[in-house]
Amino acid sequence: MIILENLTKSFATPNGRKYVAKNINLTIPQGKAMALLGRNGAGKSTMLQMISGNMNPDSGQILTRGAVSFPVGFAGSFHRDLTGAQNARFVARIYGVDTDAMLDFVADFAALGGHLHMPVRSYSSGMRSRLAFGISMALDFDTYLVDEVTSVGDSAFRRKSAAVFKARMKKSSAIVVTHSLIEVRNLCNAGAVLENGEVTYFDDVEEAIAKHVSNMKRSK
Template identity: 35%
Template sequence: MSTSIIELKNLWVSYPLGKKSRISDLFKKRKEKKEFWALKNLNFDVKKGEVLGVIGRNGSGKSTLLKILSGLILPDKGEYIVRGKRPVLLSLGAGFDGELSGIENIYLNSLLLGHKKEEVDAKLNDIIEFSELGDFVYEPVRTYSSGMRSRLAFSIAISLDPDILLIDEVLGVGDQAFREKSEKAILEKIKQDKTVIIVTHSASLVNKICDRVVWIHLGEQKAVGLTAEVVPKYNAFMNGRAKK
């Protein structure tokens, strides 16, 4: 696990603050632009074949980091380098079209993830079987529950065998049996030397399967290191805040 396949160097991401200007404001002196920095000066890498956990409380910047890692947004400052295919994000089906059927969304989502139609054709039965949707796979996705959408999204990404798997904590949605099945599938990918990045606030999950951890708080990188070193610091910090 010596080769870095992902690198973040002095990475900053901002969002604009305030309401949109009125037409009359166009004739006034332009005010200074206000920004909220969601991520500030992140510096870490991801090694080939490792399981990296990204932890932090709600509002720490994990969702923004997900968007960076999956290529949905670009940083304002700094660099984000991926050597090879970009990570595949497992979430509640970003990119799904509610008016299309599950089958049609399998092809749509797979193409958005960079796969060819021939690859999807070969894996279609595996995707449908893993999702456990049955005949619902022929119905519009707008009729699905959040758990059904999650199962379909997970089944697409896991069946198409990505090099880098990016897992959002939102995958906890769904019944216990499917969660256990999903965890088993992820562990199988780990055994195959796939690179896995798990974004979560669950220290117990990170302790269970992660080699290293990045801890983010209020957009800033508080620690990067081995799980056994970082998680106790994170737990102590969170317990201290809870007592206040």
């Protein structure tokens, strides 16, 4: 379970402060794969960064129960001069899991071939996302934070990603950011819509999609 209490986050812009969160109070139930929907620039990725603990809010707090993943698809914490394999082993040691088992899973899942043993600085953004998703899915978390990574790669890789994700959801929760409503329907059973610093939660993912689509049409 994740609880946002009086959460506020904003950034200074030439046109004044841009609010990602404006005194948000929200409880995200355990056992849900929740889509976080919103227009470009609404602050969805920033919300994941705050929930993961990688970014502090201006005020308020985030309470978490159980282990929460780093944002899957966010590879900013990788050491660019180390290989993908070395980064995977390093993360395994941090989380206290078998390094060989981690590397075997990542090698099979991410399908990077020889690139797995090349420096991460040589990777494309898609390759880094595949590495990040593989490393995260190799670890057991109570809540997974997923940012666009299920749209990376060809159709076969996306199917493999969805299958692994659904397997994890049998005993875990997730917050998923994606612009693909097809992916939302395929992966999620609840949703929340972020608009102008406010969040509306829907236990029915179709209601969340309808609200998001309505917001997008109103902005045109």
